Amino acid sequence: MDIQKPRPFRTSDKAHADLFNQVIDQLNTNDESIAQFAAEAEQRSTAYTDKHISKKDNPHGVTKSQVGLGEVINKRQATKDEFDLHHNDQTRHVTEDERNKWNGSQIFNITAENGQAKVYISSEDDYEIVLPQYTGLIHFTAASEATNGPGTAVRGIWTCNALGNYGQVIAFDNANRTYRKTLSAGNWTKWTELVSIESLTNSTWFSPTLQNDWVNYSEFTKVRYTKDATGTVFVEGAISKGKIGFNIPAFVLPKGYRPSRAFQFVGVASQVGMSGVPQHHRLLVDTEGKVVIEYCSNTLNPNEYISLGFSFKSA
Known part of the structure; x- marks a missing residue:
């Protein structure tokens, strides 16, 4: 912007209109320059302000602390809503009634x-003395030698x-066997081993040692x-060629597989030599486990074929 001062009047100047016109013209020229500068300044200010407003990167570096945050x-x-x-x-919230109910539930x-057992029954303890000291429900472990235990x-x-x-106690050993013992009016029962379907259907079979010339058929x-x-106890199979008679065992069943009292069994025998006539034999199983073929109806070939298929409760 070019602003010039008007020509001053001198005492030697003669009064003339042109002198005044020069001053007026210069003032008008100055006014126009000032107006143009003001317009340009306003334009630049508006552009700067708009650019500053659009900046979102905190151009003045204001901190949270400076604004009280x-x-x-x-x-x-979270919003108020x-x-x-x-x-x-x-x-989402526990009421006082719910809290009291839960606190009083156990x-x-x-x-x-x-999370482990609450009670340990040692080898010096007695099941029937220790367990009734705890009412309700508890988890326990016990030694094999504990008195009145399942062994x-x-x-x-x-x-x-x-x-x-x-009350009652249910116990499990490492062989996957389950035992139960109950208490009624202060009186204990013996331990009972609970039977599973698997233990009823899965059996291990053993072969006895045959004696007195008997062989497998x-x-x-x-x-x-x-x-x-x-x-x-279940016994099955067929034997041949051995000796028949009282006190002459074909084989002997081991302990744990013997009856509590002796019994006799009648089974099928060979028809060889006596064709067309059904033949039978009679055997004895005594409390010592001896299986004795006492008699055969086939008098020609009594030991040709003796069929076994009987069962009994072990002692």
């Missing part, structure tokens, strides 16, 4: 704080009424025996 964390906060919605949601732990180391659960005179009919979980 120094303690505010830089995370999204969101806060009210959470506050009024009764599903007076004591059924396990130790680490093996177990883990189990004891549940009892408030007086400790009615064939590879497919070898004599064998087993015992299921109910204590029932």
